[in-house]
Amino acid sequence: MTTSLYPFARRMAHVEPFRVMDIQQRAFELEAAGRSIIHMEIGQPDFAAPAPVLERARQLLDDDRLGYTDSLGLPQLRTAIAQFHAVQSGVVVDPARVMVTTGASGALMTLLGSLVNPGDEWLMPDPCYPCNRHMVSLFGGLPRLIPTSAQSQFQLSAATVREHWRPRTRGVLLASPSNPTGTRIAPDELRAVHAEVRANGGVLIVDEIYLGLTYGARRDSALALGEDVFVVSSFSKYFAMTGWRLGWLVAPPDAMRGLERFAQNATICPPALAQHAALAAFEPASLAICEARREEFQARRDDLIPALQGIGFKVPTLPDGAFYVYADCSALATDSARLARELLEAAGVALTPGDDFGVHEPQRWLRFAYTCDRTLLRQAVARLKEALPHIKCAVGAA
Numbered sequence: 001m002t003t004s005l006y007p008f009a010r011r012m013a014h015v016e017p018f019r020v021m022d023i024q025q026r027a028f029e030l031e032a033a034g035r036s037i038i039h040m041e042i043g044q045p046d047f048a049a050p051a052p053v054l055e056r057a058r059q060l061l062d063d064d065r066l067g068y069t070d071s072l073g074l075p076q077l078r079t080a081i082a083q084f085h086a087v088q089s090g091v092v093v094d095p096a097r098v099m100v101t102t103g104a105s106g107a108l109m110t111l112l113g114s115l116v117n118p119g120d121e122w123l124m125p126d127p128c129y130p131c132n133r134h135m136v137s138l139f140g141g142l143p144r145l146i147p148t149s150a151q152s153q154f155q156l157s158a159a160t161v162r163e164h165w166r167p168r169t170r171g172v173l174l175a176s177p178s179n180p181t182g183t184r185i186a187p188d189e190l191r192a193v194h195a196e197v198r199a200n201g202g203v204l205i206v207d208e209i210y211l212g213l214t215y216g217a218r219r220d221s222a223l224a225l226g227e228d229v230f231v232v233s234s235f236s237k238y239f240a241m242t243g244w245r246l247g248w249l250v251a252p253p254d255a256m257r258g259l260e261r262f263a264q265n266a267t268i269c270p271p272a273l274a275q276h277a278a279l280a281a282f283e284p285a286s287l288a289i290c291e292a293r294r295e296e297f298q299a300r301r302d303d304l305i306p307a308l309q310g311i312g313f314k315v316p317t318l319p320d321g322a323f324y325v326y327a328d329c330s331a332l333a334t335d336s337a338r339l340a341r342e343l344l345e346a347a348g349v350a351l352t353p354g355d356d357f358g359v360h361e362p363q364r365w366l367r368f369a370y371t372c373d374r375t376l377l378r379q380a381v382a383r384l385k386e387a388l389p390h391i392k393c394a395v396g397a398a
């Protein structure tokens with residue numbers, strides 16, 4: 001529970017800070033004081049938007065008024081996104097079911113703002129993306145975090161959904177590949193979860209923001225399960241366009257008008273410059289750039305995991321997507337939050353502790369984002385190796 005002197009609305013009491021942003025702020029302070037910091041805390045690619053997108057944006061600034069667009073997004077962008085789903089996952093989507101949003105964050109806000117009733121329970125895996133539980137709280141709902149483990153790829157199963165479903169449960173929110181673990185839900189398990197949710201008359205939201213960054217597996221989309229699934233995605237990760245604030249959702253046909261009403265009132269429309277420029281993200285030249293970067297991320301993952309294991313971290317299941325390693329630090333330190341603070345100050349390596357992502361054994365886990373080049377990643381591991389023998393929160397330290 002967060003306390004504040006200002007008399008905020010009661011629902012704000014359950015909205016905790018997005019801690020990784022606080023860590024980043026401290027990292028920036030140290031940098032401003034002249035320290036060298038390796039940033040592995042924040043989940044954003046170390047690349048710019050693909051060159052054709054940048055080129056299109058430059059032209060637009062000269063040639064276009066860039067006024068408001070439709071609240072659902074530019075029709076040609078909605079069509080391009082629908083076609084991208086067909087190419088990426090082989091699922092044909094009617095562009096009328098696509099809504100362009102202000103990042104995946106805007107998609108989640110639109111969905112949860114439209115679907116959550118006060119007192120509704122929403123099931124989600126622990127660990128998961130922190131804003132999910134905070135946004136459910138913001139709209140008066142009750143996030144129910146279900147503990148997961150490496151054995152289930154840190155994902156929910158149909159059995160856990162069944163076990164935790166109660167009369168007040170309204171839906172399930174999951175991400176595949178997941179943040180912070182980088183692991184996917186097996187397609188058969190997702191199908192079973194969907195069947196379970198449907199049998200209970202609930203809602204399934206699947207966040208596929210990292211689907212483009214899948215390694216060595218098919219990019220299966222939850223859209224294949226049926227028109228009743230809500231899917232969230234974004235230009236932030238695969239297309240490396242975090243600051244452009246552009247994402248999308250795909251929704252059941254009969255939900256579109258309600259979601260549109262929410263967006264009309266909440267944001268009017270997503271940024272026009274980003275929308276027009278994003279059309280160039282689907283050109284073959286852009287997709288080739290994104291694919292080369294995906295291969296680079298995979299190579300980083302394959303370098304980083306054995307290096308972390310070599311200095312005492314455990315990585316109990318191979319992340320098959322995103323750009324995160326969720327490492328067990330319990331053999332090294334008693335508390336990952338203290339460890340992250342000490343490593344930032346002593347080694348200049350910024351990492352995110354497990355307490356951002358849930359309440360189930362968060363002290364065991366640290367998230368490493370491999371969003372810097374391989375030379376820097378090797379430097380980071382060397383710095384950690386040097387710092388670890390001196391940490392104060394070491395296992396067994398007095």
Ligand SMILES: Cc1ncc(COP(=O)(O)O)c(C=O)c1O
Pocket residue numbers: 043102103104105106129175178179207209233234235236242246247
């Ligand atoms: C799982 C997940 N969903 C949503 C978001 C929000 O992304 P966006 O930049 O598209 O708002 C993030 C950002 O890290 C994320 O990891």
